[in-house]
Amino acid sequence: MRFFITLIAYISFAFSNQYTFLVNKYDKEIELEAKIISNIAKSSMKGKTKLFIPKISDLEKKVYSKYFTLSETCEDSNFIFINKTIDEKQLCNTTDKLFFTNNYKKLIADKKYFGAFFWSKSRPNIVFISKRLKEMNIKLPKNYNQFIEYFNEK
Amino acid sequence: MKVLCFVLILFSNVLFADSIISLLKEYESTSENSLKTVNEKLGHVIVYSQKEIRQMQYTKLSDILKELPLMSLSKNTYGLTSPLLAGSKSVSGFFRFFINDHEISSSFNQSPSLTWGDLPLDLVNHIEIYYGDSSFTLGNETGVYFIRIYTKSAKQENGNELRSVFQSNGAKTQSLTHSQSFANGWSYLLYLNNEKLKDKSEYNNSSLKNNSDRKYLYLNISNETTNVNIGYTGLNKDNFVGLSLDGLPDSGEIKSKDYFIDFTQYFLDDKSIKAKFAIDINEREYEENNAGGIGLLPVLDLMGTTIPKQFNEDLKFTKTNAYISKTFKYENNNILTALNVTNKKYKVKERKSLNFLNTQTNVGYYNDFNEETVYSLLFQNDYKVNDKLILLANAKIDKYKRNSYIKDSTEQLFRVGLIYTPFEYLGFKSFYTDTYLPPSFYNSDFVDITRNTITSQKYKFFTLEGVYTRGNSKFGMIYNNVKIDDFIYLSPIGFTNIDHRIETEGLIFNYDYEFSNKNKLHLNYYISSQNDNVSNSQKGGYIKYTGSYNKFEYFTSLIYKSSFNYYNVNIKDSFDLSLGATYNFTKDFSCSIKGENLLKKSTQSLYSYGISPVTNYSLKDNVERSFYFSLKWVF
Numbered sequence: 076m077r078f079f080i081t082l083i084a085y086i087s088f089a090f091s092n093q094y095t096f097l098v099n100k101y102d103k104e105i106e107l108e109a110k111i112i113s114n115i116a117k118s119s120m121k122g123k124t125k126l127f128i129p130k131i132s133d134l135e136k137k138v139y140s141k142y143f144t145l146s147e148t149c150e151d152s153n154f155i156f157i158n159k160t161i162d163e164k165q166l167c168n169t170t171d172k173l174f175f176t177n178n179y180k181k182l183i184a185d186k187k188y189f190g191a192f193f194w195s196k197s198r199p200n201i202v203f204i205s206k207r208l209k210e211m212n213i214k215l216p217k218n219y220n221q222f223i224e225y226f227n228e229k
Numbered sequence: 230m231k232v233l234c235f236v237l238i239l240f241s242n243v244l245f246a247d248s249i250i251s252l253l254k255e256y257e258s259t260s261e262n263s264l265k266t267v268n269e270k271l272g273h274v275i276v277y278s279q280k281e282i283r284q285m286q287y288t289k290l291s292d293i294l295k296e297l298p299l300m301s302l303s304k305n306t307y308g309l310t311s312p313l314l315a316g317s318k319s320v321s322g323f324f325r326f327f328i329n330d331h332e333i334s335s336s337f338n339q340s341p342s343l344t345w346g347d348l349p350l351d352l353v354n355h356i357e358i359y360y361g362d363s364s365f366t367l368g369n370e371t372g373v374y375f376i377r378i379y380t381k382s383a384k385q386e387n388g389n390e391l392r393s394v395f396q397s398n399g400a401k402t403q404s405l406t407h408s409q410s411f412a413n414g415w416s417y418l419l420y421l422n423n424e425k426l427k428d429k430s431e432y433n434n435s436s437l438k439n440n441s442d443r444k445y446l447y448l449n450i451s452n453e454t455t456n457v458n459i460g461y462t463g464l465n466k467d468n469f470v471g472l473s474l475d476g477l478p479d480s481g482e483i484k485s486k487d488y489f490i491d492f493t494q495y496f497l498d499d500k501s502i503k504a505k506f507a508i509d510i511n512e513r514e515y516e517e518n519n520a521g522g523i524g525l526l527p528v529l530d531l532m533g534t535t536i537p538k539q540f541n542e543d544l545k546f547t548k549t550n551a552y553i554s555k556t557f558k559y560e561n562n563n564i565l566t567a568l569n570v571t572n573k574k575y576k577v578k579e580r581k582s583l584n585f586l587n588t589q590t591n592v593g594y595y596n597d598f599n600e601e602t603v604y605s606l607l608f609q610n611d612y613k614v615n616d617k618l619i620l621l622a623n624a625k626i627d628k629y630k631r632n633s634y635i636k637d638s639t640e641q642l643f644r645v646g647l648i649y650t651p652f653e654y655l656g657f658k659s660f661y662t663d664t665y666l667p668p669s670f671y672n673s674d675f676v677d678i679t680r681n682t683i684t685s686q687k688y689k690f691f692t693l694e695g696v697y698t699r700g701n702s703k704f705g706m707i708y709n710n711v712k713i714d715d716f717i718y719l720s721p722i723g724f725t726n727i728d729h730r731i732e733t734e735g736l737i738f739n740y741d742y743e744f745s746n747k748n749k750l751h752l753n754y755y756i757s758s759q760n761d762n763v764s765n766s767q768k769g770g771y772i773k774y775t776g777s778y779n780k781f782e783y784f785t786s787l788i789y790k791s792s793f794n795y796y797n798v799n800i801k802d803s804f805d806l807s808l809g810a811t812y813n814f815t816k817d818f819s820c821s822i823k824g825e826n827l828l829k830k831s832t833q834s835l836y837s838y839g840i841s842p843v844t845n846y847s848l849k850d851n852v853e854r855s856f857y858f859s860l861k862w863v864f
Contacts, residue, residue: 093698093743095656096648098619101264107256114249130498159453160414179387180412193410196388196817196863197381199256201249218249 105138111192112175113142115201116154119173119189119213127152129161157181173211186228189213204228263355266379269648270611270621272361273658273694273707279355284775285784286809286823288394288402288857290348290378293356295805295832296771296788298737298755299709300324300374303765303834304850307483308428308439308469309342312374315757316733318719318764318835322666322686325364325372329380329449329458331491331507332369336546336573338671339370344462344487344511351392351404351861352420352447354381360707361692362664365623365644366609368552368569371664373688380458383408383418383449390863397856400426404445413452420447430469430848435477437848441466454500458491468517472540475521476838476846484514505552515542524840526675526723527595528582535590537582545576546670554607561613569605575670595674597633604628621646621660627667634673640665640685658694663687668724672717677725684726687714705739721843733759738770748776764835766790766800783810790832798845803832809857817863825855 116124126143128135139145146152149167157163158177163185174187179202182191189211190203201222203215208223215223261280268274277293287293291310295302298315305311312324322339325332326346333345340346359375386408394402401424408418428439446461468481489509496502517523522536529535554567576599580592605627612620623644630637646660665685676683690711697704711733715726735757742750754770768791775784788805809823831851837843 093701093703093741095650095654095696095698096269096658097264097267098269098648098650101267103259104256104265107252107259111249111252111256114252118249133499178410178412178414180410184412194385194387197386197390198816199253199260201253222249 100134102134102138105134106141108192109135109139109142111201112139112156115175115190115192116143116173118216118219120154122153124154125152127155129155129157129166130159173213190222260385263379266355266377267357268363268366269658270609270619270646271363271366272359272375272660273692274360275358277356277358281775282350282353282355283811284777284782285773285786286811286821286857286859287350288859289350290346290356290376292350294376296753296773296786297358298753298769299360299735299757301766301769301790301832302850303832304439304469304848305342305834306470306472306836307343308437308441308467310347311340311342313765315735315755315769316759316763316765316767317761322370322372322669324374324376325369327369327375327377328447328460329378329456329491330367330493330505331458331460331489332550333460333487333489333509334370335511336509336548337511337513337544337575337669339372339669343464343483343485343513345460347443348378349402349404349422349424349445351390351406352380352422352445354379354385360709361660362642362644362662362688364664365607365625365642366565368554368567368605368607370571370603371627371642371666373664373666373690380420380447380449381406381408381418383416383451384410386418387416388863390861392859392861394857394859396427398427398853400424400428415450415452417451418447418449420445422446430852432476432846432848437469437477438467439469454495456491456493458489460487460489460491462487468515470836470838471517471519472523472525473517473519473521474524474536474838474840475519476836476844477521478517478519478523479521481517481519482515485511486513487511501556503552503554505550507548507550509546509548509550511546513542513544513546516540522585523582524838525582526678528590528592529678529840535584537584539583541579541581543577543579545578547574547576548572563611563613565607565609567605567607569607570602571605572602573600573670575599596676598631598635598670598673600632601670602630604630617650619648621648629667635668635683638685640667654698656696658696659692661689661691663689666717668717672724675719675723677720677723679722680725683717683724684715686717686726688712701743703739703741705737707735707737707739709733709735711735721837721840727761729761731759731761733757744776748774750774763793764795766793766803766832780813781810782813784808795835795847796845798835798847800833800835800847802830804828804830805832819861821857821859821861823857823859825857826851827854829854 124143125146127146127149154173156175176182176188176191177193179191179193182188189207192201203223205223205225206228263278294312301313303311303313314323326334326341333341357377363375364371387410390406392404404422406420410416422445424443426441430437442465444463448459450457464485466483468483471478471481491507493505517540523540525537549572552569556565577594582592583589607625609623625642627640642664644662648658650656665687667685668683672683692709694707713731716731717724718727737755740752751773756768769789771788773786786807790803792802793800806827807825811819811821813819831849833847833849835847837845
């Protein structure tokens with residue numbers, strides 16, 4: 076038992092959260108966002124994910140490229156994450172691609188999105204709409220069940 | 230066997246770290262550290278994160294200000310909390326306060342005490358405190374201690390919150406936060422707060438009342454490129470000691486209303502152009518009656534014939550501010566250029582006094598100085614020599630146009646600095662700053678009547694910070710050396726520029742230890758010295774412990790400020806011990822209890838009455854222990 080405690084203490088010691096100065100732009104939150112989107116993309120589709128983020132910033136490019144192959148255009152991608160306000164009419168054909176958003180209201184209003192990663196009541200949330208998952212033939216792993224919402228859509 | 234266990238634990242650790250639920254938890258916890266807006270180039274920074282504000286149960290801005298190093302918090306003559314520099318009584322303009330980039334310090338006396346000074350923190354996401362003149366980057370007026378308050382984000386809150394706080398002395402506060410995000414990218418956050426605070430002090434067998442009613446309204450409307458902040462605060466309170474010549478006013482009241490609107494727009498894809506426009510209006514009324522006389526310096530002739538026994542004032546201050554900046558990169562240089570224009574107007578709607586001969590006088594303006602415009606040109610360059618070394622240079626020109634009394638002036642200020650991180654676990658930061666603090670309307674109104682002139686205070690200061698991290702420990706040390714010429718000091722007969730140089734030195738020690746991601750220990754100790762008479766504590770520190778266990782969150786803290794002597798007044802060491810715990814019934818509903826001033830060894834504030842002779846005395850800022858009970862419901 077003592078060995079395990081020492082071991083856990085050693086692991087937590089090695090992975091310290093302390094820093095001296097935040098000289099470069101703080102990217103830990105965006106790094107975790109990228110990991111979450113990567114986890115969702117891998118769980119939602121087979122094969123290699125080619126991600127397109129409209130109006131992607133330099134920092135997002137740097138961080139997301141660690142987890143994805145980034146596409147320059149919507150046409151060239153198979154997973155589109157919309158996390159900014161854009162003119163959605165300019166987006167490509169939606170049939171063979173997965174669309175994900177960071178806005179719950181957008182998810183509810185637009186059937187092309189199969190899920191959203193957003194904040195609600197000061198907490199980060201993920202929501203997938205069951206009917207759309209079926210229509211798009213997406214089978215999520217069991218640990219995603221708590222994020223699936225069942226409500227009637229016309 | 231041991232090797233197998235190690236591999237298993239490491240494997241399960243990695244596996245757990247990448248599960249979607251643990252990623253969400255880590256994301257939430259990282260966001261609560263509130264490090265996204267930290268700008269190391271502005272100065273030496275202390276961050277009060279969302280997590281720390283919640284765990285420590287900080288409910289008011291003063292809960293944080295009272296523990297900060299190199300300063301202390303005092304109750305001023307009107308019963309308002311006011312920050313003081315270590316070793317010295319009030320310094321006009323030394324401390325600057327901002328909400329979401331908008332300066333809330335008053336146009337009159339450069340202090341937010343009357344308006345937003347004791348802001349409720351359930352509106353606040355996090356606070357950054359910078360030791361160093363950050364006006365070089367932000368275009369705001371100069372200062373040395375910059376307190377930057379960031380409100381909760383509408384997009385992240387996206388819900389409603391109700392909170393009630395009850396204090397053992399009968400004070401109570403209720404607040405409501407409502408926020409919503411829309412599909413088109415816009416979001417808004419509305420905050421309403423109503424508080425009734427109770428406070429009194431005993432002096433010479435009489436009660437000095439300090440009850441107050443405050444109301445706050447805050448509205449933030451934003452999308453990716455636009456940010457609109459609208460704020461209102463209204464105050465109605467007793468005048469405490471006021472201006473009474475015997476230290477015991479018969480009656481008195483202070484009323485204040487402060488409104489502002491601040492509009493910020495970013496242009497270009499990289500948001501490298503920032504334009505900002507803001508208007509602030511402050512209306513304040515003051516009334517005092519005292520048969521023992523009112524020490525209203527500007528109307529006293531020192532012969533005693535003009536001493537008022539009744540005084541009424543109705544003032545209006547308007548501040549208009551416009552700012553535009555452009556940032557760009559050139560090789561290893563990050564360059565910022567900006568223009569800033571600020572106009573301040575001071576209007577006396579009414580100011581009248583009634584003297585002992587029952588003669589009423591319409592006092593009007595004390596002098597002709599009632600409008601000031603400042604035009605500023607800013608330049609900043611940070612040059613990345615390599616991954617370990619960044620050099621910083623700032624220059625700023627402020628051109629003052631004043632309508633009267635204080636002459637127009639042009640101030641040139643500069644700063645050079647470096648951030649050097651030779652190893653990941655060791656860093657140094659240093660600045661040399663040549664800046665100034667301009668006189669305010671308050672300084673000119675209450676100017677020393679024998680001198681009748683006042684000028685800017687000139688500051689030259691050098692700071693050096695070292696940080697060393699090892700495992701879960703973080704050690705930090707900040708040294709400062711400040712030289713001040715023309716220091717503005719409030720003497721018994723008004724503000725005056727001191728005719729000799731003030732020199733101060735200070736040293737701050739910090740130590741943080743993270744037991745796990747949930748429990749944390751903070752230690753702080755500071756000392757300062759100066760070549761002039763001491764009128765405030767010069768040493769202090771704190772020890773804080775925060776943690777959580779299952780559904781409980783708890784904290785304990787002990788804040789120390791050293792003793793000092795001021796003329797014949799001896800102020801003893803103060804020890805403010807607080808304890809508190811929160812129980813989270815669900816993710817959405819929690820209740821908290823907190824005890825403050827448990828040792829009954831509170832800080833004390835200095836007061837004086839009379840003009841010649843002057844009687845100095847002190848009063849405890851908190852006489853009794855305070856207990857708080859609060860409820861929070863998120864829906």
